[in-house]
Amino acid sequence: MASETNRFLDREPPSQKLIVFYGSIKLSHLPIDEIIQGDCIEVLAALPTESVDLIFADPPYNLQLHQELYRPNYTRVEAVDDTWDKFKNFEAYDHFTKQWLSACRRVLKRTGTLWVIGTYHNVFRIGKILQDLQYWILNDVIWIKTNPMPNFRGVRFTNAHETLIWAQRERGASYTFNHHAMKALNDDLQMRSDWCLPICSGGERLREGKQRAHPTQKPESLLYRIPQASSNPGDVVLDPFFGTGTTGVVAKRLYRHWVGIERETRFVDLARQRIKDTPQNVFDATLFETPSPRKRRRVPFGTLVEYGFVQPGQMLYFGKTGETTARILADGAIECDGQRGLIHQVAKELRQAPCNGWEQWYYLNEQTGERLPIDHLREIFRAKYYKTKEEKREEHDGKDVHKNSLES
Numbered sequence: 001m002a003s004e005t006n007r008f009l010d011r012e013p014p015s016q017k018l019i020v021f022y023g024s025i026k027l028s029h030l031p032i033d034e035i036i037q038g039d040c041i042e043v044l045a046a047l048p049t050e051s052v053d054l055i056f057a058d059p060p061y062n063l064q065l066h067q068e069l070y071r072p073n074y075t076r077v078e079a080v081d082d083t084w085d086k087f088k089n090f091e092a093y094d095h096f097t098k099q100w101l102s103a104c105r106r107v108l109k110r111t112g113t114l115w116v117i118g119t120y121h122n123v124f125r126i127g128k129i130l131q132d133l134q135y136w137i138l139n140d141v142i143w144i145k146t147n148p149m150p151n152f153r154g155v156r157f158t159n160a161h162e163t164l165i166w167a168q169r170e171r172g173a174s175y176t177f178n179h180h181a182m183k184a185l186n187d188d189l190q191m192r193s194d195w196c197l198p199i200c201s202g203g204e205r206l207r208e209g210k211q212r213a214h215p216t217q218k219p220e221s222l223l224y225r226i227p228q229a230s231s232n233p234g235d236v237v238l239d240p241f242f243g244t245g246t247t248g249v250v251a252k253r254l255y256r257h258w259v260g261i262e263r264e265t266r267f268v269d270l271a272r273q274r275i276k277d278t279p280q281n282v283f284d285a286t287l288f289e290t291p292s293p294r295k296r297r298r299v300p301f302g303t304l305v306e307y308g309f310v311q312p313g314q315m316l317y318f319g320k321t322g323e324t325t326a327r328i329l330a331d332g333a334i335e336c337d338g339q340r341g342l343i344h345q346v347a348k349e350l351r352q353a354p355c356n357g358w359e360q361w362y363y364l365n366e367q368t369g370e371r372l373p374i375d376h377l378r379e380i381f382r383a384k385y386y387k388t389k390e391e392k393r394e395e396h397d398g399k400d401v402h403k404n405s406l407e408s
């Protein structure tokens with residue numbers, strides 16, 4: 001069996017070769033960790049069905065700028081006026097959006113999710129089309145720019161945010177959400193849907209001479225959250241509008257595989273160089289995986305009775321100081337004031353709200369006379385009887401070393 005580490009070492013290092021796509025061929029495997037140069041609708045049509053775990057898309061905004069923009073000091077604002085952002089009208093933009101979103105849905109795994117970023121120019125149209133195509137929206141996240149560009153003419157509010165839509169391929173399918181990793185990034189508080197981050201500037205912004213190399217390069221800090229929240233190490237993240245390759249850079253940093261599609265040669269060249277310059281250390285699962293209490297082995301309260309951690313007839317206390325008590329029954333249920341049920345059910349009745357019985361019920365530690373939550377006993381049980389993933393890995397690696405030394 002391959003160890004966690006080997007999952008990342010068992011394939012050839014990416015060739016970083018450029019695949020130029022001329023259409024009408026089908027690729028039998030996903031070209032992993034590669035940039036495919038071509039039109040994303042044609043390229044997506046050639047990729048294998050249900051082959052990617054996550055998609056991040058930063059499509060053309062369709063800004064429809066009608067005049068040059070100048071600052072009060074008469075310097076010209078570098079706006080998004082490239083041909084790739086120009087569409088004849090809304091109908092043409094909607095047609096294009098429908099095509100690439102449908103193509104993405106085909107290559108996404110059933111359990112996959114897709115993120116799209118946009119502004120008021122395009123995001124409402126994209127949201128409607130997503131829903132029409134049977135994607136199921138999980139969240140919209142507002143990226144609040146801490147250093148937005150002012151509205152120079154003073155005729156509207158400063159446009160200080162962009163919207164990200166996070167949608168799953170199919171309503172009701174399981175999907176990855178690394179709640180604990182997000183909480184850890186947010187100082188141990190549940191991550192909210194408003195993210196305050198600066199726009200891409202300074203040394204991170206790619207330049208050609210004094211000019212920005214790409215008008216809409218996204219900050220790595222924004223893109224970092226996306227694979228971190230909604231994929232696991234080793235998963236494949238696809239970006240159909242790769243631009244300068246920001247998605248590839250963060251995917252590499254987070255040990256995700258990536259596939260980038262981009263039409264313009266100059267952006268492909270920039271992205272290739274940027275990803276090549278991004279360092280990657282040897283994979284260590286403990287660095288990249290956040291342990292989730294939800295993924296831990298379940299321990300029913302009855303198991304603690306069976307193993308003699310608590311006894312039938314023993315008292316439990318509701319809260320650290322409260323006077324309400326319950327008796328433990330031989331089958332692992334508890335009885336409180338004539339009401340019989342599992343720890344969570346009885347606690348819910350008492351609180352009149354959903355709650356976690358492991359944290360609400362306390363037992364008396366006879367040595368110290370202190371009340372402790374029964375969760376404490378569950379932790380002792382787990383430590384004694386269930387090995388953590390890490391311990392199992394170490395044990396497994398130890399056996400491998402032993403086996404190798406016998407063979408050599």
Ligand SMILES: C[S@@+](CC[C@H](N)C(=O)[O-])C[C@H]1O[C@@H](n2cnc3c(N)ncnc32)[C@H](O)[C@@H]1O
Nearest residue numbers: 039040058084216217218241243244246262263
């Ligand atoms: C908004 S930018 C993405 C910027 C990128 N997120 C970054 O951080 O650099 C959109 C990119 O999609 C590319 N593009 C536009 N239409 C395309 C198409 N049909 N197929 C492939 N690439 C396309 C453009 O050349 C542009 O680089």
